[in-house]
Amino acid sequence: MVQRPPKITSPKPAHGRRGVVAVILREERFLVIRRSQHVTAPGKLCFPGGGIEPGETEEQTLQREMLEELAIEVDPVRLLWRSTTPWGTKLAWWLADVPPAMQPDPDPSEVEEVFWMSRLELQDAEEILPSVPQFMRAWRTGKLSLPINW
Template sequence: MEQRDAVVAVLLRGGRLLAIRRGPGVARPGYWQPLSGKVEPGETQEQAVVREVREEVGLTVVPEAKIWESETDDGRFLLHWWTARADAGEVVPDPDEVAETRWVTPEEFLALDPVFDGDREFFERILPGR
C-alpha cells in the first residue's frame, strides 16, 4: 500500500492553538487533534494547509514553517506538520468533519482525551523547542 502525504496545520493565535474534535463524517470520530487533511495531486503542502483549514473551519491562514514529519499510527499517511497563523476570523466548523473546536495551550491540548500518540509526541517534544 502506497503511503500518502497529508498535512497537519498547527494554527496559532495569541499563544494558543486550534484543537478540533473529529466529527461523525470522518474516520476515528471523537479524537482531539490539530487540523489535518490529505495533500491533493498537484498541490503543494502550503496549498493543502490553506485549503484544509478553509474547508474544515472557514479560516484563511498563512502557512509559516514545516517543523516536523511523522507517520499515522496505521502507516497510511506521512504527516507534514506546519505552523500557520490565523490572526483574524471566526471559526465556522464543517459539522461533518469537526464536532467541536477549542483554542488551547499546548498543555491544555495534552489534557484532552482521546488524542493520538503522534500528536501527544508533537506537543510534548517538538513544539516546546520552537
C-alpha cells in the same frame, strides 16, 4: 464570510498517504478540533489538517483544508516537523497564521467542535489522536521550535 471550496473526493490508498497538519496559535493557545462522527477517528481531538491531493503542494493543501474544515484563510509560515502515523500516513506539520479577527466556522461533516487549548490542556486531554502527544514531545525535546515557550 469566507466561501468554502467544493470538496475534492478521490479514492485514498490504505497506506502511503500524505497529509498536512496546521499548527495555529493564538495567545499561546493551539487551535484544536474534535473530529465529526462522519470521518475516520470520530470524536477524537487533534489539530486540523487533511490529505494532500495529487498535484498539490503542502502549502496549498494546508490552505484548502482550512477553508474546507473551518472556513478560515491561513498563511503557511514554515514547516515545523515531519512524522509518520502508526498506519503509515506521512504528516507535514506546518505553522500557520490566521488573521486575529477570523473565527473558525466548522463544517459539521468534518468538525464537531473547535477549541483553543493551552499546552497544559493538551497534555491532559483525553480522546486525543496519538500524533498530537508525539508532536508535543518533539517540541518539548527541542526537535522543533514554536514562537512560544514550552
